[in-house]
Amino acid sequence: MRTTALALAAAALVGGLARADEEKIALDKLPKPILETVQKRFPKAEITGAAKETEDGKTEYEVSLKDGDTRYDVMFSAEGVLTLIEKQIPFKDLPKAVTDAIQAKYPKATYKIAEEMTKLTDGKEAIAYYEVLFETADKKFVEAEVAPDGKILKTEDKKSDKEDGDDKKDKK
Numbered sequence: 001m002r003t004t005a006l007a008l009a010a011a012a013l014v015g016g017l018a019r020a021d022e023e024k025i026a027l028d029k030l031p032k033p034i035l036e037t038v039q040k041r042f043p044k045a046e047i048t049g050a051a052k053e054t055e056d057g058k059t060e061y062e063v064s065l066k067d068g069d070t071r072y073d074v075m076f077s078a079e080g081v082l083t084l085i086e087k088q089i090p091f092k093d094l095p096k097a098v099t100d101a102i103q104a105k106y107p108k109a110t111y112k113i114a115e116e117m118t119k120l121t122d123g124k125e126a127i128a129y130y131e132v133l134f135e136t137a138d139k140k141f142v143e144a145e146v147a148p149d150g151k152i153l154k155t156e157d158k159k160s161d162k163e164d165g166d167d168k169k170d171k172k
Contacts, residue, residue: 022051033080085118097150108137
């Protein structure tokens, strides 16, 4: 079966972007509905890692994928329902309203990573916000969540240009 073969072949590649509050897990430990959904929704993608996180008594799974040059982190509920797609995108694909908002608040910022965050509700996908990691003119790293209309929803200072949760410094 393709699911089993894929899980076994990729089990050694578990590496993704696990955060400090996440536990990396072997792909054969992912619930079957999650693997099936990944294969159906991203048929050409290679699974590069997986993690399990429990926060406030709620368990979520994160599956890291690579499809050509595009990287994804896909979130699932404990029941295997797809809830969020984090798609890494080129900076040139950020909406003008998003880049204008960042440049207005952080002039001369240098982009490091940009992601399109798509939430799934009742089976419908909609872009909720963009997550952008950048370096400010004064050499500080900031991660911002920006709505498609350019409203900055949240910023978080980072220690480096790596996108992982254990370098969190300050939430604003």
